[in-house]
Every structure is written in structure tokens, then in C-alpha cells.
Amino acid sequence: MNSYGEVVTVGILMGSIARFALLKIDYRQYPSYPQGYLVHLALGFIAASLGAVAVPALIEKEYTAVTFLALAAQQFRDIRSMERESLAKLEDTELVPRGSAYIEDIAKVFESRNYMAIFTSLGSSLGVYYLNIFWGIITGMVLIILFHLVSRRQTIRSISVVREGKLHFKGPLLYVEDILIMNVGLKNSRKIIKEKGLGVIIEPKDDNARATLANMGQRQAIAHDASALLGIRKDFGEPEFTPLIRRNHATGEIGMFIIPSEPDIECLIEAVKRVPVIESSKRTPLSSEVGKKAAD
Template structure:
């Protein structure tokens, strides 16, 4: 009785898996950068997310060849991947919560939830790019247009899907809905104000008054349209802005965020460790609008305004 030997993967299917997995991984790497948020941090954060991206891309790459060879059991890995990516979100959330007490100012639950969802979604990003490349390459194999056209088609498809998804998933930032500028701090006894808006009465000592007046920085964030106040006045959004500012420049002492009910503007004030006004303005403008404030239809559909 002769046994049946193991199936040998064809050259075409091997290239499908290699190219699709590579495109999915590269797509994830392109959106994985250490930017003004400094998260994930180098090098462990990079390694963790690149490995997860490769796993996600590999699952997407082998799905179509598995179906073609009637190996439907392999497709169940897609369901396992979804569960695994949900665990990634949970792990990211718990990790960031554990770091809250070590930061200059807390991120806040709204920002943590947004970051965790983003990293879960980016694993699907890698999977979808790989799956799309794999599907197109398998179609080319069926048409028998040759290996070169098959590989080129897979790369073009992966690049196209990457551009579409990255454009679709790109969110707005504070700079898209508000003008951001530096403002002068006024210290009158124990009271601190910025352009006539009361900020705090905690400057009780002479040293505190001198530190805030000489070293403090204040940023005024003015919504370009009245309904943008809905997003900017959100407590979680203001905490996110203050967190990014203090995370970038450090906080020697004191940090405040206040909203002016009459004008709708937001004021951020703190004493930085490193004074860099240009970087401060940039980081405030680039702070993302949180998922929790995007429930307003107006914010989602409004035209991006220039600074």
C-alpha cells in the first residue's frame, strides 16, 4: 500500500506567500514610526510591532493559497488572528495605564483607548494588504501571465491598498481645526492669567511666581469655527494636548489646561525643562483628535482649515 507524500508548494504559490507577506509587513513598518508621541519607543516597541506585523501579514498571505489547495483548516487562523489582535489592544491599554503615574502628566483614559485601538487596527492593516496582494497574484497565476507579471502585480496591489487604507484611516489633528500660538503669561501676586483669562491662583510663593513668569510657556488654541469648541473643550482632548506638550519638552513644575467659555479658546500653561517654542507649537498642532470627540458629525465632515 503506497502512502501519499506531502504536497509540494508550487513556485507560483511560494512567490505569492513571500511577496504578500513582505508587502503586509512593509505596510505596517511604514506607519510604525517614532514621532512626536514617542510611542512605541525604540527598540523594544519596534521589535514587538514588527513581529506582530509579520505574523498578521503571513496569515493574510497564506489564506488564498490554503483555500486553493482545499486546506480550509488553515483559514481558521484568520479567526484566531482577530482574537489575538484584540488581545494586543488589551495589552497596550494595560501597559499604558501602568505608565500613567510615571509621566509628567497623565494621558487620560480617552487617549489610552485611542492608542490601543490604533495598534490593533494596524495589525489588520498588515493582514488586509497581504490578503489583497495574495488574491491578485493568485488571479495572475490562473491567467498564466508569467511569474514576472505576477510579482509586479502583487507589489502594485499591495502599494495601492496601503495608500487607500492609510488615507482612509488618517485622522484629524488639533492643527486641522484650530489656530495655535504662543501667549504671554501674567503673574499678579498668586494669580496666573494668560491674555485676560484666569488660569490659577497657585503661585503663592515668590519663587513660584518668578519661575512661572521667567520660565513658563503658554499656548492659546483658538478653534477656527465655533462648533470645533465641542472637540477642544473635551476634557480627554485637553489632557492629551497637555500630555504631548509635557512629554516632548518635559515639565519642571506646574502644568495647567483651561478653557475660556466666552471665546472658546483653550490655554495650555506649564514650566518646561527644555524651552523650544517652535517644537511646542508643532507638537500641539499634531496632537490627534481623539476617537471620543469624533462623534460629532460636524467635526468629521468639516473642511480642514489652515493655520
């Protein structure tokens, strides 16, 4: 049995570390400034404190303290709507918008990370109380690693095969292999697309992947991430240079057309492979009886 001071301190520490470990600048390019970090670290600290204080409260039979956790849940739901709102408001300023599905996904991830901070601090506080500081820290670390593993996301790489697709025109119609992308009227634009444009074909590995890739939110996320990573040769008012993703309805393959600032097909394929599968777009028809039967 350890003093409450140690219990709470270790809990807060481990919970805050958990939040910090999950806070990295990633391909989403967000958050990228110290201010953005600070917001999330501060909230992570609050989450960790709630988790850590819960243990002594419960031991002292102050069961009403649990209601504070409900308050915390409310607070973190607010984080989600805060993220959603701010990203949605910024959509107009993006040359290639993220799309509402991707925004919802990012917001959800931010919310869940705070719960991870709570559970980590709760776990390590329990460890400190019943065992000692050493085991408390170990518990916290194990939880952090566990959450890292659990929260790892599926990416396009794991559900599909990504390869280069040849761009070509039939009259004004732009195709990536046999997938029709759009009708480009201006001859000059066609010339630029022919010279600088790149095409990518994403072949789904199974029926689950096919249904997921058909989702418009997932496609918009791919277009956004690819143009965020490779840059995009487009300005406001040049809609014909917007990256577009269209589907071959017979095979379920999707074809993307993009004019990146860095026309490097290898990097483009890698960028597409790294796009996360969005939770709300993910479909698993194969895990149902009907879907399985329909697939044979």
C-alpha cells in the same frame, strides 16, 4: 495562475512591509527600543501570514480556514488590551500623564495596523494568484499607500488656530489672557512662573472643533505631547509647575500654561499644532441637523 509558494511568500512579504512602514518612532516617543519594535514586527508578520495563507486555503475550498481569521481578530484585540494595560501602568511614572483617552487611542492604532497588514497581504496574494508576482507587489504597494493616506489623522493644526497667550497674575490667580488657570499660593513659585512660563491660546475654527477641544482627554493629550517634546521644568512634588489647560466657556477657546525646559514659544506652538485629534474626543455636532441649526 501562480504556485501557492509564490502567493504566500509575496503576501507575507508585502504584509510585513506594510506593518514596518507604519512602525516609526514618532512624536509619541513609543515604541523606542528594538525590543518594542520586535514585538510589533513579529505580530505584523503573523498577521501578514494569516492574510497570505487565506488565499490558497479559499482556493482549495478549505472554507474552515476562515475561522483562523476570527482567531486572528481575537489575537489583535489582545494587542490592544496589552498596549492599553502597559501604558496605563506607566502613567504613574510620567510627570505629565497621557490620560486614558490618549492611551485608548494609541492602543486602537496599534490594533488597526495589524488589520492593515492582513489586508495588504491578502490583496497582494490575490494579485499574485490571479495575475503575476509583479502585479501582486504593485497591489501590495498601492494598498500600503492607501492605508497610509486613510489612516492619516486630523491634528490640532487643522481644527484650530494656535497662538501665544500672555501669562499674567491677578493676586494669586494665574491667567492666560482672560482664561483662569489656577491659584498659585507661593510667591516664589509665582516668580518662577512669571519668568519661565509660557502661555498658548488655542482657538477652535468651528463648533466641531469647539466641542472636541472641550474634551478633557484631548486637553490632557495636548499637555502631554507639549511637555514630551519641549521638556518640562518640573519635578515630582511641584504641582504648581504642572502644565494645565483651561477653557473659556464663553468662546470655547482653551488656554494652556506650561513651563518648558526649552522656553521657545515658536516650538511650543508647533508642538501643540502637531497633537493628533483623539478619536474618542472628536465631536461633530455640525454634521447633525440639530447641531447645525443650533450653530446659526
